[in-house]
Amino acid sequence: MILLELFWCFLQIGLFSFGGGYAAMPLIEHQVVDVHPWLSAVQFADVITISEMTPGPIAINAATFVGTRVAGIPGALAATCGYIVPSFVIVTLLAWVYTRYRSLSSVQGVLAGLRPAAVAMIASAAVTVLTLAFYGQRTLPAETLLPRPVPALLFAAALLLLRWKKPHPVLVILGTGAAGVLLFSLF
Amino acid sequence: MSRPAGRLLTLFFSTFKISAFTFGGGFVIVPLMRKRFVEELGWLDDQEMLDLTAIAQSAPGPIAVNASILVGYRTAGVPGALVTVLGAVLPPLIILTILSFLYDRIRENRFVDMALTGMMAGVAAVLCDVVISLVQNIAKQRRWFPLLILTGAFLAIRVLHINIMLVLAVCGLIGALEARARTAGKGDAA
Known part of the structure; x- marks a missing residue:
């Protein structure tokens, strides 16, 4: 039965997609393009493009896209549920362990080491997104480090606003989107 | 502390809204959750938020979804985790279902591209802002x-x-x- 097959396939993907996002991509591609005849390589590339322009984790986007193509909305639900079940079980267990043992002094030590590392992870993600906004690619360009003017301006304005006025981040994201359309149309 | 049902509803709608705006990768969820659960609701503190970020990264699955589950469990137990996973998954599920029908029209639209580039700059600013705050906390x-x-x-x-x-x-x-x-x-x- 196709719904069970979708569920089971995405359950395996969910169980082994450590590292989130792009790290899980080869695994998904292997399952839905090579193992199952669900998407062509071009369609899979489309899923990646869509994921870059929508909010939400790429694997859930892929699960929804594949599910819809193969078995309509029930397919989308089966695939997404399958993908989420392993995360849900494992993360809930970790949350339970964290809640129960976090006041132990040895665990406190581990957490004291993890917190600055978590800040470093977020900082690294910030650099990636900044590079993408400034240069339109994930790596630094070889020719010039001068960013494109419109994104650079938007970034500087948004950061100043966030530091001084503390507006809601969602408003800032929507505002820079609108300002982007305006500025790119003008210049 | 609000009534359990009220708390679950707040959790659901908060994660639903946050998940609808996690453009630019899973880590954007950290500043958004920090705003909602640390600054606005006061249900978590900065240290816990960082603990949850590290744990979310260590488990399989998307960081945004894992972080939502962790916040749900920490604030309302297993029912909280169920509610937040639903809140985190529904926006991409709904958006992708609609988009899979409209995709060809949107892909070629240059205004969509302009808006996305602008939003990337905004997302980068939001991430840098939270990094500055967190580094200040550590430096203190x-x-x-x-x-x-x-x-x-x-x-x-x-x-x-x-x-x-x-x-x-x-x-x-x-x-x-x-x-x-x-x-x-x-x-x-x-």
Whole structure:
């Protein structure tokens, strides 16, 4: 039965997609393009493009896209549920362990080491997104480090606003989107 | 503390809204959740938020979804986790279902591209803003150890491209050893 097959396939993907996002991509591609005849390589590339322009984790986007193509909305639900079940079980267990043992002094030590590392992870993600906004690619360009003017301006304005006025981040994201359309149309 | 049902509803709608705006990768969820659960609701503190970020990264699955589950469990147990996973998954599920029908028209639209580039700049600013706040918090402790871990982990991830899971494991281990050395040091002094 196709719904069970979708569920089971995405359950395996969910169980082994450590590292989130792009790290899980080869695994998904292997399952839905090579193992199952669900998407062509071009369609899979489309899923990646869509994921870059929508909010939400790429694997859930892929699960929804594949599910819809193969078995309509029930397919989308089966695939997404399958993908989420392993995360849900494992993360809930970790949350339970964290809640129960976090006041132990040895665990406190581990957490004291993890917190600055978590800040470093977020900082690294910030650099990636900044590079993408400034240069339109994930790596630094070889020719010039001068960013494109419109994104650079938007970034500087948004950061100043966030530091001084503390507006809601969602408003800032929507505002820079609108300002982007305006500025790119003008210049 | 609000009534359990009220708390679950708040959790659901908060994660639903947050999930609808996690453009630019899973980590954007951290500043958004920090705004909602630390600053606005006061259900978590900054340290817990960072703990949850590290745990979310260490488990399989998307960081945004894992972080939502963790916040749900921490604030309302297993029912909270169920509600937040639903809130986190529904927006991409709905958006993708609609988009899979409209995709061809949107792909070629240049205004969509302009808006997305602008939003990327905004997302980068939101991430930088939260990093500045968190680094300030660490700097306020006036201890060299967390700053050293921060710098080392950043270089390991960014410059040396070492797997994040490995970086987290090593940082946790160093943290445990440092804490042990410190308590042992106190023991000797006493």
